[in-house]
Amino acid sequence: MGAAAIVAALGVTTLAACGGSGEKAADGPAPKTVTLVSHDSFAASKEVLAEFTRQTGFTVKVLKSGDAGEAVNKEILTKGSPQGDVFFGVDNTLLSRALDNGIFVPYEAKGTDRIPAAVQSDQEHRVTPIDTGDICVNYDKKYFADKKLSPPQTFDDLAKPEYKNLLVVENPERSSPGLGFLLGTAAQYGDEGWQDYWKKLKANGVKTVDSWELAYNQEFSGSAGGKKAKGDRPLVVSYASSPPVEVLYSEPQPTVAPTGVSTGTCFRQTEYAGLLNGAKNPEGGKKLIDFLISKKFQDDMPLQMFVNPVATDATLPELFTKHGVVIDKPRTMAPEKIAEKRDQWIQQWSSLVLK
Amino acid sequence: MVVPVAFFALFFAWPVASIVERGLRVDGAWQFGRFGETLSRPEILDVLWFTLWQALASTALTLVIALPGAYVFARFDFPGKGLLRAVVTVPFVMPTVMVGTAFLALVGRGGLLDELWGVRLDTTVWAILLAHVFFNYAVVVRTVGGLWAQLDPRQEEAARVLGASRWTAWRTVTLPALGPSVAAAALMVFLFTAGSFAVVQILGGPAYSTLETEIYRQTVDRFDLTTAAVLTMVQFVAVGAVLAVHARTVRRRETALKLVAPEQTSRRPRGAGQWVLFGGVLVSIVLLLVLPLGVLVERSFDTPEGYGLDYYRALQSVDPSGTFLVPMADTIRNSLQYALVATAIALVIGGLAAAALTRRAGRLVRGFDALLMLPLGVSAVTVGFGFLITLDEPPLDLRASWILVPLAQALVGVPFVVRTMLPVLRAVDERLREAAAVLGASPLRAWREVDLPLVRRALLIAAGFAFAVSLGEFGATVFIARPDHPTLPVAVARLLGRPGELNYGQAMALSTILMVVCAVALLLLERLRTDRTSGEF
Numbered sequence: 106m107g108a109a110a111i112v113a114a115l116g117v118t119t120l121a122a123c124g125g126s127g128e129k130a131a132d133g134p135a136p137k138t139v140t141l142v143s144h145d146s147f148a149a150s151k152e153v154l155a156e157f158t159r160q161t162g163f164t165v166k167v168l169k170s171g172d173a174g175e176a177v178n179k180e181i182l183t184k185g186s187p188q189g190d191v192f193f194g195v196d197n198t199l200l201s202r203a204l205d206n207g208i209f210v211p212y213e214a215k216g217t218d219r220i221p222a223a224v225q226s227d228q229e230h231r232v233t234p235i236d237t238g239d240i241c242v243n244y245d246k247k248y249f250a251d252k253k254l255s256p257p258q259t260f261d262d263l264a265k266p267e268y269k270n271l272l273v274v275e276n277p278e279r280s281s282p283g284l285g286f287l288l289g290t291a292a293q294y295g296d297e298g299w300q301d302y303w304k305k306l307k308a309n310g311v312k313t314v315d316s317w318e319l320a321y322n323q324e325f326s327g328s329a330g331g332k333k334a335k336g337d338r339p340l341v342v343s344y345a346s347s348p349p350v351e352v353l354y355s356e357p358q359p360t361v362a363p364t365g366v367s368t369g370t371c372f373r374q375t376e377y378a379g380l381l382n383g384a385k386n387p388e389g390g391k392k393l394i395d396f397l398i399s400k401k402f403q404d405d406m407p408l409q410m411f412v413n414p415v416a417t418d419a420t421l422p423e424l425f426t427k428h429g430v431v432i433d434k435p436r437t438m439a440p441e442k443i444a445e446k447r448d449q450w451i452q453q454w455s456s457l458v459l460k
Numbered sequence: 461m462v463v464p465v466a467f468f469a470l471f472f473a474w475p476v477a478s479i480v481e482r483g484l485r486v487d488g489a490w491q492f493g494r495f496g497e498t499l500s501r502p503e504i505l506d507v508l509w510f511t512l513w514q515a516l517a518s519t520a521l522t523l524v525i526a527l528p529g530a531y532v533f534a535r536f537d538f539p540g541k542g543l544l545r546a547v548v549t550v551p552f553v554m555p556t557v558m559v560g561t562a563f564l565a566l567v568g569r570g571g572l573l574d575e576l577w578g579v580r581l582d583t584t585v586w587a588i589l590l591a592h593v594f595f596n597y598a599v600v601v602r603t604v605g606g607l608w609a610q611l612d613p614r615q616e617e618a619a620r621v622l623g624a625s626r627w628t629a630w631r632t633v634t635l636p637a638l639g640p641s642v643a644a645a646a647l648m649v650f651l652f653t654a655g656s657f658a659v660v661q662i663l664g665g666p667a668y669s670t671l672e673t674e675i676y677r678q679t680v681d682r683f684d685l686t687t688a689a690v691l692t693m694v695q696f697v698a699v700g701a702v703l704a705v706h707a708r709t710v711r712r713r714e715t716a717l718k719l720v721a722p723e724q725t726s727r728r729p730r731g732a733g734q735w736v737l738f739g740g741v742l743v744s745i746v747l748l749l750v751l752p753l754g755v756l757v758e759r760s761f762d763t764p765e766g767y768g769l770d771y772y773r774a775l776q777s778v779d780p781s782g783t784f785l786v787p788m789a790d791t792i793r794n795s796l797q798y799a800l801v802a803t804a805i806a807l808v809i810g811g812l813a814a815a816a817l818t819r820r821a822g823r824l825v826r827g828f829d830a831l832l833m834l835p836l837g838v839s840a841v842t843v844g845f846g847f848l849i850t851l852d853e854p855p856l857d858l859r860a861s862w863i864l865v866p867l868a869q870a871l872v873g874v875p876f877v878v879r880t881m882l883p884v885l886r887a888v889d890e891r892l893r894e895a896a897a898v899l900g901a902s903p904l905r906a907w908r909e910v911d912l913p914l915v916r917r918a919l920l921i922a923a924g925f926a927f928a929v930s931l932g933e934f935g936a937t938v939f940i941a942r943p944d945h946p947t948l949p950v951a952v953a954r955l956l957g958r959p960g961e962l963n964y965g966q967a968m969a970l971s972t973i974l975m976v977v978c979a980v981a982l983l984l985l986e987r988l989r990t991d992r993t994s995g996e997f
Binding site for chain 2 (some may be wrong): 145146171172174175178179181182183186188202276278279312314315316317318319321322325328329330333334335337343347348351352353354355358411448459
């Protein structure tokens with residue numbers, strides 16, 4: 106059929122037309138690229154990835170696979186015939202799902218002695234911790250200064266009458282900071298007690314939206330987007346690194362961040378990477394995992410993904426040390442427990458808060 | 461017909477069937493019991509009911525508001541018509557996240573309505589319905605208006621000369637002729653609004669959920685593939701039923717029409733009635749379409765030091781964090797490249813399908829007609845996950861290939877091509893083709909001399925749609941392998957995903973650029989249309 110030829114020709118010419126892509130056809134017997142599958146938030150500077158190529162001869166190809174939950178699900182679906190060699194970005198809230206489905210093969214990375222034992226969750230080394238991040242309530246400094254009110258610092262504070270109708274949170278089913286915050290309250294008040302706490306929050310006028318973008322850029326009065334959208338909630342569930350980021354992306358950069366962190370409301374997430382079961386280039390994959398915890402990559406990470414490096418010898422950038430806060434005692438939870446309780450808690454939360 | 465069938469089998473039917481099977485057959489045992497169990501859950505029934513009624517309401521509202529617009533664009537001549545036609549199509553390409561933002565600024569807290577009358581529509585179904593009108597206005601204006609402009613007004617005039625009232629003449633002459641294209645537009649709006657995802661999520665809040673958001677939730681958040689598969693099957697049955705009803709009603713109404721050049725049918729508005737109609741349409745376009753877009757433009761210039769170009773300038777500088785953003789020009793180029801490829805694919809596949817559908821009749825062909833529409837009504841997450849588990853073997857390991865993006869975009873573009881071309885193709889009088897054949901023309905020559913001149917206009921309208929769909933497409937595009945080659949909507953989403961005034965401002969600036977790029981591209985298509993059609997009739 107003539108039309109088939111047209112389609113074929115179309116394919117070829119458009120391939121050529123999309124110049125600059127330089128996509129090589131199937132690689133030869135010894136693949137020179139190593140493919141890193143990650144979530145949409147992955148970022149690394151060009152120089153650092155070039156350094157990996159210089160050290161190992163492998164080029165990193167990054168495949169972004171949706172948000173964190175979606176990316177993990179896709180790996181489970183394609184188990185045995187994965188999209189890449191290494192997966193980065195499964196966190197403690199999803200780790201058990203990934204491990205139970207056997208998408209990773211064990212590999213003990215070189216240099217794990219520089220990573221604190223507390224974050225090394227998997228004794229079989231199917232995953233290697235790469236970074237940590239804290240989900241905390243952020244506050245609008247100006248609002249509290251104007252009202253001459255001290256910002257809340259703890260979970261208990263958020264339920265107090267002086268903070269009525271001030272907090273916006275994300276739906277834990279749809280958003281990972283939302284889930285982190287729910288888990289934080291469960292870690293704080295216990296498997297049963299968290300429900301009573303949320304009843305108090307609800308009575309105190311907590312608002313729920315579906316995504317971090319909506320909560321932070323629409324509802325929160327302290328962010329740039331929220332100010333334009335006339336957001337009227339001075340408290341939002343976000344990250345401990347959000348205030349430094351607000352500073353970084355302002356022109357000119359202010360000397361003090363416009364937002365602060367309620368340090369007693371934090372839940373710690375740890376993100377892991379692992380070698381994928383069925384990887385086409387396991388050799389390159391192993392080298393890549395080694396590299397992810399190398400000082401070079403770990404130093405680069407904070408200003409790329411706004412997370413904290415796990416390696417003890419990594420240095421934090423000045424932006425973090427100056428505008429960020431150190432969270433002393435973040436709440437956290439074992440991946441197995443999250444796997445066991447997650448769905449049930451989300452369901453209970455929904456009928457408690459949304460209905 | 462072989463090509464479009466193969467295309468759909470490979471890039472739609474197979475992936476969707478595979479993912480549904482994966483969900484319904486657990487450890488080798490079929491889980492049909494889950495149908496009854498899932499469908500008797502009250503929250504699922506709520507979801508189904510809400511999906512249905514909001515889609516019906518959205519479709520009705522869109523038709524009521526946009527049909528007068530279709531008339532105005534078809535029959536009236538006014539300065540800036542081409543530009544306005546491009547403007548009403550712009551919403552089609554806007555990332556829903558941005559539109560949500562714009563609508564919240566108008567109907568939400570502290571918005572225009574709130575400040576004027578203290579009315580807030582956010583987290584009400586009204587915000588959802590209005591946003592649906594915003595997105596789908598162009599569907600009606602372009603599919604219905606495209607045909608309307610080519611209807612010979614003299615037929616209606618003849619009826620009036622013979623004593624019919626204005627209303628009777630319109631009802632008995634024009635309406636039956638327009639019927640199929642109105643039905644096609646309504647169908648597409650219905651499928652789009654039934655599958656609405658981000659609009660419902662942003663403007664409705666967590667309390668509202670549609671079948672589409674529920675499938676996403678079951679697949680991505682809970683990883684309950686069985687429930688997702690059950691819901692996908694429900695979606696299939698529902699969409700299939702809608703399509704069947706549509707096919708029946710359209711077949712009864714389709715007739716060969718006398719088509720003329722659109723230039724002959726439009727003129728300046730005359731008389732008070734026409735001016736009121738014209739003014740009313742303009743006002744509705746300004747309120748519902750231009751105002752939300754205007755909010756985004758305004759915010760893109762609204763810097764902390766007053767209005768300025770700071771955010772646009774920031775787009776040119778390199779992001780402090782390195783690889784995050786490539787220069788702005790690159791995202792425009794990437795977007796245009798993907799959209800062009802997708803448009804080409806959609807035109808070839810859709811054009812062949814439409815041609816096959818006009819030539820042949822019979823149940824099989826009609827079934828195929830309906831099949832082509834399915835991608836509009838089937839969850840994107842189902843198709844995306846299906847791609848992953850089917851297209852994973854060389855030579856079809858497309859999971860990391862850029863071609864996946866235009867392919868997925870073309871899946872949505874094809875129904876537009878088919879639906880826009882089919883009414884026009886079917887309206888072509890068969891006797892013209894027969895006459896050409898009798899005079900010795902080969903089938904190809906007959907097609908070129910008879911069909912093509914009449915269809916060229918529809919083809920360009922269809923191309924405009926396919927292009928706009930692809931330009932604004934987001935879901936499939938974030939899927940791809942090359943984070944260093946983001947498209948405009950992808951770059952916008954990434955910017956919005958980070959705190960900071962510069963990121964937010966740049967997202968607004970990029971959205972404004974996306975609007976302009978889309979409008980310019982559509983204007984070029986319009987130009988193509990007027991250049992070529994002159995002198996053909």
